Amino acid sequence: MRKTFLFMDTILNKVDTKGRVSLPSDYRAIVKETNSEIVCYRSLSAPCIEGCLEDLLDKLASDMENSLDFFSQEQDDLTNLIFGDAKRYPFDSTGRIMLSEKLLKHADITTSAVFVGKGRKFQIWNPQNWEKEEARIRAEVLKNRPSLKIKPEGN
Amino acid sequence: MRKTFLFMDTILNKVDTKGRVSLPSDYRAIVKETNSEIVCYRSLSAPCIEGCLEDLLDKLASDMENSLDFFSQEQDDLTNLIFGDAKRYPFDSTGRIMLSEKLLKHADITTSAVFVGKGRKFQIWNPQNWEKEEARIRAEVLKNRPSLKIKPEGN
DNA sequence: TTGATTCCCACGAATTCCCATGCTATACCA
DNA sequence: TGGTATAGCATGGGAATTCGTGGGAATCAA
Numbered sequence: 001m002r003k004t005f006l007f008m009d010t011i012l013n014k015v016d017t018k019g020r021v022s023l024p025s026d027y028r029a030i031v032k033e034t035n036s037e038i039v040c041y042r043s044l045s046a047p048c049i050e051g052c053l054e055d056l057l058d059k060l061a062s063d064m065e066n067s068l069d070f071f072s073q074e075q076d077d078l079t080n081l082i083f084g085d086a087k088r089y090p091f092d093s094t095g096r097i098m099l100s101e102k103l104l105k106h107a108d109i110t111t112s113a114v115f116v117g118k119g120r121k122f123q124i125w126n127p128q129n130w131e132k133e134e135a136r137i138r139a140e141v142l143k144n145r146p147s148l149k150i151k152p153e154g155n
Numbered sequence: 156m157r158k159t160f161l162f163m164d165t166i167l168n169k170v171d172t173k174g175r176v177s178l179p180s181d182y183r184a185i186v187k188e189t190n191s192e193i194v195c196y197r198s199l200s201a202p203c204i205e206g207c208l209e210d211l212l213d214k215l216a217s218d219m220e221n222s223l224d225f226f227s228q229e230q231d232d233l234t235n236l237i238f239g240d241a242k243r244y245p246f247d248s249t250g251r252i253m254l255s256e257k258l259l260k261h262a263d264i265t266t267s268a269v270f271v272g273k274g275r276k277f278q279i280w281n282p283q284n285w286e287k288e289e290a291r292i293r294a295e296v297l298k299n300r301p302s303l304k305i306k307p308e309g310n
Numbered sequence: 311t312t313g314a315t316t317c318c319c320a321c322g323a324a325t326t327c328c329c330a331t332g333c334t335a336t337a338c339c340a
Numbered sequence: 341t342g343g344t345a346t347a348g349c350a351t352g353g354g355a356a357t358t359c360g361t362g363g364g365a366a367t368c369a370a
Contacts, residue, residue: 003190004213009242014361018315022360026243045231056220092316095359117238118231119216134239137232141199169351173325177350247326250349 005030005053008117012127015113019104020096024115027122028095038097040124041086042106044078046133049103049124056120057086099124160185162206163272167282170268174259175251179270182277183250193252195279196241197261201288204258204279211275212241254279 011024023031023038031038031053040051060079089097099109107113107126114130116123125133166179178186178193186193191208198205215237219230244252259265262281269285271278280288 002192004192004209006209006212006216006238006241008194008212008238010239016362020361025359045228093318094361096361098315116235117241118234119212119238120220121234123235134235137236140232141236171352173353175351180349248328249351251351253325 002033005034006117006119007052007122008119009115010117010130011115013113013115015099015104015109015111018098019101020098021113021124022094022096023091025095027115028091031091038089038091039086040089040097040099040103041082042103043123044081046123047126047129048107048133049099049109050121051089051124052121054088057083160189161272161274162277163274164270165272165285166270168268168270170254170259170264170266173253174256175253176268176279177249177251178246180250182270183246186246193244193246194241195244195252195254195258196237197258198278199236201278202281202284203262203288204254204264205276206244206279207276209243212238 007027007030009024009026013022013024015021027038034053034055036053036055038051039054039057040049043050061083064076064079087100089099091097099113103124104110107124108129109124109126112127114125114127116125116130162182162185164179164181168177168179170176182193186208189208189210191210193206194209194212195204195206216234219234242255244254246252254264254268258279262268262279263284264279264281267282269280269282271280271285
């Protein structure tokens with residue numbers, strides 16, 4: 001059994017006429033092994049769909065009830081929006097999920113979609129939009145590179 | 156379980172027509188003993204592939220998750236860039252990983268590749284490019300740090 | 311009934327698995 | 341000390357499996 005669960009990589013899949021998309025097999029493996037479910041919602045900051053394991057939202061909920069000022073009022077509002085929007089997306093025997101009209105519209109996705117890993121979360125983008133977004137991020141990060149810290153403590 | 160591990164040495168291996176390369180056996184031993192997985196991504200600063208243990212990225216993901224900047228734009232960008240590019244590269248029963256087209260192209264690798272240890276991380280280079288890079292680094296180090304004591308314990 | 315969702319089967323391409331071979335380094339023996 | 345046996349490793353190629361995808365049938369809701 002694996003001990004770490006990370007959504008990674010960038011994967012382009014087709015969206016068929018019924019609105020079905022294959023969830024990348026790596027992602028499916030994570031869902032199975034954690035015995036959890038995929039939850040998706042409209043990203044608050046970008047024209048894309050965001051997804052994660054239900055476990056993560058559960059953790060977020062716990063954090064909120066355990067420390068009142070852990071999040072600012074603003075962040076508190078944001079989490080409310082997320083919970084109001086989120087929904088489970090189970091995949092069928094061939095590994096596909098069916099995205100809702102609302103999500104597809106928010107991300108402007110029609111015939112194909114890009115899954116972008118974010119560690120504990122992932123995003124689903126319209127391919128063209130992701131291309132632009134990636135270029136923007138690369139330029140941004142290269143500009144202020146010192147903020148990139150990967151802590152190299154093995155143990 | 157070993158307490159410490161280091162990716163070391165410089166090892167030249169062939170890349171076959173399917174894109175497969177043998178992961179140096181020392182590296183494999185580390186993966187097995189840490190019960191982790193190899194993760195590779197395009198280096199942000201050089202034309203080479205960079206690799207590390209999944210544990211390292213997992214720690215990064217946890218740090219970000221627990222950070223007060225849970226919703227910050229910068230964190231968001233970074234996770235997209237790092238995890239969107241990274242991918243697990245498990246090795247088969249004969250010890251080989253299969254590098255993606257994207258990685259090979261970024262590092263300009265075709266028929267052979269050099270694994271260069273970097274401690275907690277390692278890099279994979281086109282042999283010719285690594286030769287130049289190594290020369291450059293040596294020159295740089297000698298120029299800037301004349302007092303550097305390199306202990307010659309080859310073994 | 312109509313429209314939508316879920317389930318199931320099918321196919322091609324890509325990936326992974328597995329076996330075989332040759333090489334190298336280490337151990338072993340004379 | 342030198343030469344041989346042995347084990348581990350890198351590599352090649354073919355077979356088997358998985359994956360993404362299309363389409364049809366069955367099920368469900370209104």
